[in-house]
Amino acid sequence: MNEITIQNVTKSYGSVLALDDVSLSFSENHIYGLLGRNGAGKSTLLNLITGRQFADSGNIRVDGQYAPENPEAQRKIFMMSEKNLYPTSMKVAEAFRWTSRFYPEFDRDLSASLSSRFGLDPKKKIKSLSTGYASIFKLITAVATRAPYIFLDEPVLGLDANHRDLFYRSLIEQYSENPRTYIISTHLIEEAANVIDQVIIIKNGRLLKDESRDDLLRQGYTISGPAASVDAYAAGRNILGSDTLGGLKTAYLLGECDASALPSGIEISHLDLQHLFIQLTNA
Amino acid sequence: MTREFADDKPIFVQIAERIEDCILSGAFTEESQIPSTTEIAVSDKINPATALKGINLLVEEGIVYKRRGLGMFVSTGAVRKVKDKRKEQFYDRYIIGLAEEAKKLSLTKEEVMALVERGYQR
Secondary structure, eight states: OOEEEEEEEEEEETTEEEEEEEEEEEETTOEEEEEOOTTSSHHHHHHHHTTSSOOSEEEEEETTEEOTTOHHHHTTEEEEOSSOOSOTTSBHHHHHHHHHHHOTTOOHHHHHHHHHHHTOOTTSBGGGSOHHHHHHHHHHHHHHTOOSEEEEESTTTTOOHHHHHHHHHHHHHHHHHSOOEEEEEOSOHHHHTTTOSEEEEEETTEEEEEEEHHHHHHTEEEEEEEHHHHHHHHTTSEEEEEEEETTEEEEEEESOOOGGGOOTTOEEEEOOHHHHHHHHHOO | OOOOOOSSSOHHHHHHHHHHHHHHHTSSOTTOBOOOHHHHHHHHTOOHHHHHHHHHHHHHTTSEEEETTTEEEEOTTHHHHHHHHHHHHHIIIIIHHHHHHHHHTTOOHHHHHHHHHHHHHO
């Protein structure tokens, strides 16, 4: 079975419970969005999978193999994180060469062509790169490894709008040509929303949602109109939250929209992923 | 054909409708090739599965078809098919909203008809 499975994983730092009995899986050839507010436990989860930290209890497997401290399992994973783990005096080209020793599938042509598309000079030292280019360097490395599971933790940090655009296009192009599993953890949900097809939401160390983006989006909607009408419809339904603007009220609801029960004068619209996320993870 | 997506409709439906628009406008003529799933996905920054789902909607309706090893092509008769379909949807998509807005503004039916007339004269 080609997937990463996480079973009943718990991790605490002192008295702080970072992950609380989390079970989920990342299956082959999907683009996952791993979403959560700051401190929700996303990075902890990624660190546990990649063996940078160890779980207190639970089980993590990659394609059926126990993952922590298992080089064979870890070779199937590449994680790009905020931290730069390369020696800073290393040049970009050297870092690509170096990575290719650990990842036999590393595509040198791809790293060269992406570098030129992004305007990354391979002769530059990693420490001399700006925040944006440091991210670009790490992204190119990640994509070029051709690892079956590629984790991108805040991939677009410091990238300008043009480079973010180019990044997502390059990612989709690579994914189309060489399908594999990407797990993108980001706070910039709007930009990633159409790219991902699976959504995992972690809230306070617990798994809140784990489903396809389309299924998740079908569950949420908003209604807005005169406060009294909105309240009348919303009563007894699963209300995520609401906003009022003078006499106008907007309610965010979870569940099927019952169009026949909607009073006139009420506008109904879909919740996009970012708004649904905000409503689900507020408070 | 890149465009921002409205939030009301699933993206795959919007992809299908945009291809239909291109067929209606003559940008994609009958028996010509339409962009590939990858081209659409990259240009719109959407998941390739979403682009495929959009194209598959059109395959099911016989508006486009697959030539093995070559790609997707506009069917002969696709223009008529799209027009027939859009005509059927015309009431739901435009007339209901138009009537609702007109009532909100207390426009009479006669006033609305006059406006329709004016629209045609443009």
